[in-house]
Amino acid sequence: MPGKILITGGSGLVGMRLSELLIDQGYEVAHLSRKPDKVSSYKTFKWDVKNGYIDESALTYADYIVNLAGASIAAEKWTDERKKEILKSRVDSTNLLHKCLGRPEHHVKGFISASAIGIYGDAGDQLMSEESTYGDDFLAEVCKAWEAAAWQMRDLGLRTVILRLGIVLSPKGGALPQIARPVKMMAGAPLGTGRQYMSWIHIDDLCRLFIRAIEDTQLEGVYNAVAPHPVTNKEFTQELAEAMNKPLVLPKVPAFAINLMMGEMSEVVLASQRVSANKVLQTGFTFEYNYLEDALESFYEKNEE
Template identity: 35%
Template sequence: MQILLTGGTGFLGSALCALLLNEGHQLTIISRKPQVIFTRYGGKVRGLRRLTDLTVNDYFDAVINLAGEGIADQPWTQQRKLALYTSRVNLTEELVDWMRRVKKRPQVLLSASAIGWYGNQSHEILDEDSHPHDEYTHQLCKDWEKSALAAEQLGVRVCVLRTGVVLGRHGGMLKKLLPVFGFHLGGRLGDGQQWFSWIALQDYLSAVLFLMTNPKTHGVFNLTAPQPVTNSDFTNELAHLLHRKAFLSVPSIVLRILMGEMSVLLLGGQRVLPSRLLDAGFSFRLPSLQKALKVELALG
């Protein structure tokens, strides 16, 4: 397949790019540094600097839209919120506008979102039919998803990837936690009872390929493992597998003072299930946290 990928140089995009190339697909990546793309993949991948470099004659069987500034990379100032919005919503709108003008439209658009769509919902079990708690992360994800779903009006099949925390050794949250736990500084956040909905990198990649190649799938899909855990359970499991102690804890008030509004990412939570993905016939290879961590950390 001919595939267009945005966000192809991040943690998830890089892993997905390697998998797609291994599967024999032809890739074009939108990147601010197309020369890096060319060098990294030995000329096997076409790199474009911006969406406006696409023409009406370009055709792709599938478009995978993963672009977006890191939600937890910087404090949520008004300027940062604008960057989070434009890098997600505005870019997706530009992508759909290009689809509107091309001579031949793609068959499918897979567009990123996040389980932040649900907002902070303590212990309630959530699936794709659940109602959100109206807060900043919900508003951001709602507009992000709306901009992608607009492609359905063009006859393009759309799958929204409402993604949890992706666990992989070489990126994301797990990479940041490993040195902390390595120095016996790991511990629960707040009371540790907030729910943590995660997915192993292997299963995330498999789910993206499953949705891309299954023409009967469309709409919103939770990309989370079927066995969410609490923050405390996650902390204890990771410490156990690394043979490290995790007796420290960070009080909620400290996180709120240090992080402000962004502290909801650590103190809030969602107990999310991948109902529509399972109903579509997808099988998780790493449904339990212990098994996922063992595989992703190469612990046998």
Template identity: 45%
Template sequence: MKKNVLLTGGTGFVGKHLTKVLIDAGFTVSILSRSKQENTASIFYFTWDVQKQTIEMEAVLNADYIIHLAGANIAEKPWTTKRKEEIINSRQQSAQLIYSVLKKNDKKLDAFISASAIGIYGAVNGAEVCTEETALGDDFLGLTCQKWEAAADQFEKLGIRTAKVRTGLVLGENDGFLNKLTPIFKWRLGSALGSGKQYMPWIHVEDLCGIYLEAINNPNMSGPYNAAINDNTTNTSFSKALAKVYGYKIWLPNVPEFIIKLAMGEMAKIVLTGRRVSSDKVKQLGFNFKHTNLEETLKICIQK
């Protein structure tokens, strides 16, 4: 019988791509969603409500692997106190719900794989290259990711191999991080943000899905792994590359930092800060990134 992978957040940008990758690799996929959807030959849908802590337990009990992508979009709404709680709770409580089902039913998985983010190193600027051993940030982004990973670490206590994928900015065809940028750059109104010196570690969605597949197939993959290209891309170099793909050179000055802060509040840290990261650890497992050239990757992602 085919092995089954249960996805949380399976209807999102990464989840949709990952579903196809998993099916092509010979797995069946189960997806936890807030609303019931019609099953297909290879995809089975189940419902859950994280706030009410309810779940169709069959989804968990039938799983061989679980990939936990669920979590409120960190850049979707202003960071009010309530929104910060939603961001953290959506990650912690969803993992806790799955954990409680596994523990109650003494169910063993082949692996539990959780999304995380390079924001765990903190929303600061600096030239240091962050490895998985780098000190973790103590700001909102850093602490959120730490709580996210702590929720995943519970599964190790059940004797389940656990891996955590610390993701950079995800690029994909007309979706993901680029979705908000392309309309501005398409109309030749793009420019760098703030100083433009902040680093922007990025990864193509195909490579990210490849890392999740590696986490399933490689029994030696456990603990945290950075998932981003370390090519020293800054906001300025990223903006120039995106403009070049659209056939022009940036002519507008950088958007002043104070304007971004006025528009976004504390959430401005997402675009005004960035750190370099190393993905050597996942490469040492034998994983090879397919998309390593930013300009070529952007050409693939943008359908003019």
């Protein structure tokens, strides 16, 4: 039975697409926002994480909460200040929700939180499942702290699902337009060795998985939100060039050049993460886009004319 979904981070890439798909399926959707006066097509409640404030009517509104809030990882260089912001924006917002959900006057039935496959660190060719050991780099530490904050919801008796997002593919933002820009300018090349694995997911499959996590009360715990067939960076770049009808002319972009450009953030593109979708598949979820080629064609085939 469709109900009312409250989304944190609703104005981001995933939040906007998820809101559209939820509305299509008959749900009511509201967003928690720092600036609720901004023009939005969704009902918007105010929250202010720094000052520990949430509009009380937001929590009495919601049947389910989808937690996507967090400062963008790729928006700017990782200064010490920015790294604090990346961590705090995720942990503090989740802790604030936990504190407010500890009060009795809401009827929230479940808490669905994003995390990321960054938790596995740079794992080379090893296939990582939900039980695999965690990495110890910056992103892994962020994900561990984020998940620990989300797990507190179980102590309140709330069904809690954590989805570890792979690289979310959408032409509207995130990694894909950034990877596509040099390819478009005929300057595309694999990054680093090109052998590092990229575990990706089409944005529509990801949003369908969030909806599944809301609707299927059997789902609980951690799931990797990745398509079943990860590819190496070199394969990704080749498939992308093909989908965009562009040649790949440059040799590989060496790791030291990427480090120079991106600093520590280069671990986002140079780390290898080959992540298993088996646990999600065992729930009976079917991906619309199992292979990278299909996913990329869904974005680029229309532009061929």
